[in-house]
Amino acid sequence: MPHKYLTWPTGFRAYAGHGGLREHGDDISVIASDRPAVSAAMFTKSLFAGPAVALSRAHAAGRRLRAVTTLAQNANVATGREGERNAAEVVGRVAGILGIPADEVLIGSTGVIGRPLPMDTIRAHFDAAAERGLAAYDAGPLDVARAMMTTDTRPKTAERAVGPARLVAVAKGVGMLEPDMATMLAYVVTDAALSPAELDGALRTAVDRTFHCLSVDTDTSTSDTVAVIANGAAGPVDPAEFAAALADLCLDLTLQLARDGEGATKLLRVTVERAVDPAQAKRVAKSVLNSPLVKTAVHGADPNWGRVLMAIGKNTDETTIAPDKVSVRFGAVEVYPDEPGPDTLAELTAAMRKDEVDIVIGLGLGQAAATVYGCDLSAGYIRVNADYTT
Template sequence: MTHDHASTQDPSPLAWPTGFRAYTGHGGLREHGDDISIVASDQPAVSAAMFTQSLFAGPAVVLSRAHAAAQNLRAVTTLAQNANVATGRQGAENAAEVVRRVAGILGMPEDEVLIGSTGVIGRPLPMPTIRTHFDEAARRGLAAFTAGPLDVARAMMTTDTRPKTAIRTVGPARIVGIAKGVGMLEPNMATMLAYVFTDAGVSPADLDSALRTAVDRTFNCLSVDTDTSTSDTVAVIANGAAGPVDPAEFSDALADLCLDLTRQMAGDGEGATKLLRVTVAQAGDYKQAKRIAKSVVNSPLVKTAVYGADPNWGRVLMAVGKNTDDTDIAPSNVTVRFGGIEVYPEEPKADTLGKLVDIMRRDEVDIAITLGLGQAEATVYGCDLSADYIRVNADYTT
């Protein structure tokens, strides 16, 4: 989806913006495949970042919060398959050592490196194998930094079934985003792991404002299972190599890219077979619209109905009605539509049932609700709930 001519998908092969390079390798975090990645700018940069509000935020988040405060991050390193959460003082020391080693390879200050760690909670990092890996990476130096965005996106994956990348352009500048996340996904302030790299020239204040606006309307409108991760991180790094761009156009392009990644994560939710999109319109304000939409997209009964292609609109009314603090909502003012067909208050005729079932069988299912209270509107993204979600999570550590 494109908002305007300034925010367009780039038809060229996916590559890093000018001045960025990346590395991936196998550090023993999982049995096979790359599980450690680094993306870095060759020159100083400005940055903005947001993190989980979980009370059990992991050492990677705690350390990265401190490093992100100066808004001059230049590099991101990610460890996959192990969240390094609830690992005590040793976990904090291990995260700091990883950052120290990455900074040494790159020849930059430690506080310009952000670290992300994702995967199983409560297990210490396998530092002997990680140290051996970084020793070899240090020997090879920057010559080993030949990975592309798809390589890094794959190296970040845990239960994802496919890598998630997106690209937009603003004038001469490119914006490249990578993300992972399909479970334990109910963002609050930030979401999963999502990194954006750009050669656009943007001030720290404009970058921070653009990121917060984008996150509020995209990543924070995403939910797979209502569970907020302990490791959620989203960051954008801009090195200005392509020169300055219009701040408003950049903000639009960043939001469009984040929406692209949001849709990819929702469609790849653990065990998901369909993308579920819920729009609430005519709400009293944006917060109400988003709150009601989230209650629908998060309802297990709605999600299982979508999985079974069952146009059970009564479950949508239930999900709206359980918001008992929203006393201004009156059933007589509410409408519900599945794929454009009204199901409440005008109950669908028998001859439209087949059309509704066809709508529910689509890869993307749209549910639209109007509250009749005002002009505010919000759209949130999620997925259906299948038996495979249970299988993935029941066997996650065994």
């Protein structure tokens, strides 16, 4: 969970300031290493990926990212050649302030789609920042996490330690969280020394088990980015221990993102066990997690397990699934195939009223399992998104 005294790993520094993207509060941030670094990154698969993603993909291919800058409140998507030029200009200005090559800077841009960036105010902002130099600024992870927020209700940070090294992460995201990552920007910086290949492998494994298992509303963002930058200042660490720490840190962020889903009042966790393979387990779990009828039942603490069976049954391509092999639990209470009796209904209702609701499904087919993470569906989600640009 976010901590006000959280600091960056050795060799990292950050800036956060107001650049006119929103009316009040910081909306531009930069995180940078004071020495060369190696990196790994993953991006949205959306066909409408924005200029920030296209530029960052190209820069990330060199695996030598050293800094990341984020613009909040404007996604700079569907803005044509002007959007491409503006993204490149922002990266160039950040690189100039830091005194590093532009292709060592990653850019994230998040917010409203289809609106050009207000470059006059952004230019004035960076001009002022350049006069002081980034070294004069001392924003902490919580400051950067706040500056990245759009409809988030709270900043998201996390940290872990591996030997002499630390991993510190910031993230944002509350909607458009499906199917691969999220409307999510997540940056991890570490002073561990690893090879680019070790970093890339650890990130891909972690993302597959965490951010790829996250969904709020089944919509895919145009701006999803997750990146890890390692500057090696703390020296080498065991790659397996680092990978485990990174996965744990990403799970921490995933749960924070799910709990803060737009309009969310509860964390919803769906586990499918005894599946043929992990892919089948994830598909079935996602179909339950994404069902509006399941999500509204969770919101209302209504133990309507018939909706869970419906969500399993709509996987018509899963021909190995047989109703007589399926079991369903809400919390610790089995609801199918054996309907709970009067003595357990009170326990079931209490489980549904908790801030975290677990649904566990057994398919009776094999040994594979998967867990996915999301939230309930409330009237608050409609209110946030009905008035988003007005």
